[in-house]
Amino acid sequence: MKFLHTADWQVGMRATMLGEKGERARMARLESARRVIELARGEAVDFIVVAGDTFEHNGVDRIKVREVAKILGGADRPVYVTSGNHDPIMPGSVWEEPMWREWPNIHLLMNEAPVEAPGATLYPCPVSARDSSDDPTGWIHPINGSIAIGIAHGSVESPAYQQAAPVARQAAEIRGLDYLALGHFHSKALYPGSDGVVRMAYCGTHEQTAFGEQASGNALIVEIARRGAPPRIQAARTGILEWLAYRRKIEEPGQIAALATELDELSDPERTLVDCVLEGTLVGGDHDALAQLLEVVEKRFLFGRSDTSRLVPDQSGPEWIDRLPEGYLRNAAQDLLAAASANPPDPAATAALREYSRLWREVNQ
Ligand SMILES: [Mn+2]
Missing domain, CATH: 3.60.21.10 (Metallo-dependent phosphatases)
Structure with missing residues (x-):
């Protein structure tokens, strides 16, 4: 039977x-x-x-x-x-x-x-x-x-x-x-x-x-x-959808880019839901990799969400800030960086800094 x-x-x-x-x-x-x-x-x-x-x-x-x-x-x-x-x-x-x-x-x-x-x-x-x-x-x-x-x-x-x-x-x-x-x-x-x-x-x-x-x-x-x-x-x-949860502690440069590649290579994105939680330290050079990762998470899959509120930028700051025109544009970015790197970090400043970086890249493309 x-x-x-x-x-x-x-x-x-x-x-x-x-x-x-x-x-x-x-x-x-x-x-x-x-x-x-x-x-x-x-x-x-x-x-x-x-x-x-x-x-x-x-x-x-x-x-x-x-x-x-x-x-x-x-x-x-x-x-x-x-x-x-x-x-x-x-x-x-x-x-x-x-x-x-x-x-x-x-x-x-x-x-x-x-x-x-x-x-x-x-x-x-x-x-x-x-x-x-x-x-x-x-x-x-x-x-x-x-x-x-x-x-x-x-x-x-x-x-x-x-x-x-x-x-x-x-x-x-x-x-x-x-x-x-x-x-x-x-x-x-x-x-x-x-x-x-x-x-x-x-x-x-x-x-x-x-x-x-x-x-x-x-x-x-x-x-x-x-x-x-x-x-x-x-x-x-019997399931059709894949629910993937990523919890990563970022401790060294390159980890974020590696994760972005991993997510980019997943097959069947239209059947995949991704939850990505990052914590640790974001070094200056990884800001671009993070932007790329978040774009993959948000746009590639049936559903994607990310939480980077505990990913704190280090004080060195991303290079793009140094390339901003002197004056209020650069000052604003530096103020956001300071608030994002503070202890405790200001998650709104972290998100604003990332959005600022994205807009700046768009303007300069
Ligand atoms: Mn029940």
């Missing part, structure tokens, strides 16, 4: 941080949803499990809901969907739409009750609107000899912090499950049991949602030979 585990499609996510590029990121969530279904076909899985947060919220535009229903409905195999904290069961929720009944392969699992799937029994733990501090898997007691698969949406217990809907760290063992398909955490995470076998996992979101998520943009293919046999779990890439 083999199935595909996915979750957290978050369709309808606003991605406001991305501004006008947000629409591209929103469309990508549907494109990669189609890739999940293609993957299921290619792997010839018996069924698909969607472990919550298919939608960002219950008010998602019904045209988009219908688009998701079409994608799932075209899977040529059963699809089992449960709710998450973003799309909980409640009056008026997306799950009450009659459209779901148009695709007989889509099964909405909105009750805590076992459901027979091809080759396995499913134990869904749907999320409803009321808050709960109970383990959502608490009701599960496998009753027969068939492969037992739990589906839940929540946070695996961590001693570090308190969660709503905490899932016991050993939930798969405690509940007697062959596999617990988890949703909610956007990065892929596997949890070995006391025997070292992984029987519970987050698949992560199918398409990354923010900078810094590790191992997201995947779906899991899970194969279980029989009740009690260790699952074979394989991650497959």
Whole structure:
């Protein structure tokens, strides 16, 4: 028996941080949803499990809901969907739409009750609107000899912090499950049991949602030979967009130019989002390299942002300042340089100095 585990499609996510590029990121969530279904076909899985947060919220535009229903409905195999904290069961929720009944392969699992799937029994733990501090898997007691698969949406217990809907760290063992398909955490995470076998996992979101998520943009293919046999779990890439975060400490000349070259050589800039944070010391000769780097970050990619507020110019200043006409033009640049090099540095002066340099280059070209 083999199935595909996915979750957290978050369709309808606003991605406001991305501004006008947000629409591209929103469309990508549907494109990669189609890739999940293609993957299921290619792997010839018996069924698909969607472990919550298919939608960002219950008010998602019904045209988009219908688009998701079409994608799932075209899977040529059963699809089992449960709710998450973003799309909980409640009056008026997306799950009450009659459209779901148009695709007989889509099964909405909105009750805590076992459901027979091809080759396995499913134990869904749907999320409803009321808050709960109970383990959502608490009701599960496998009753027969068939492969037992739990589906839940929540946070695996961590001693570090308190969660709503905490899932016991050993939930798969405690509940007697062959596999617990988890949703909610956007990065892929596997949890070995006391025997070292992984029987519970987050698949992560199918398409990354923010900078810094590790191992997201995947779906899991899970194969279980029989009740009690260790699952074979394989991650497959489904994401379309690349979210790259660069954190660099600048300590010597040339580092910025090297980073600019690195970014300039990245393939598929139209699918790439870049977050570039530089700190350290900017030496005079590197001002041009920085201008070039920031231009690459801002203009080359689907989305690019940079933070150089902790990159402090050294007192020597860039050469272009010395070449400015004597008088207020040069004095203004030197004043900005002094403020930018002060301790603490004035980030507005740093940005103004950079803008000044850019304008000056334009005028002199
Ligand atoms: Mn969630």
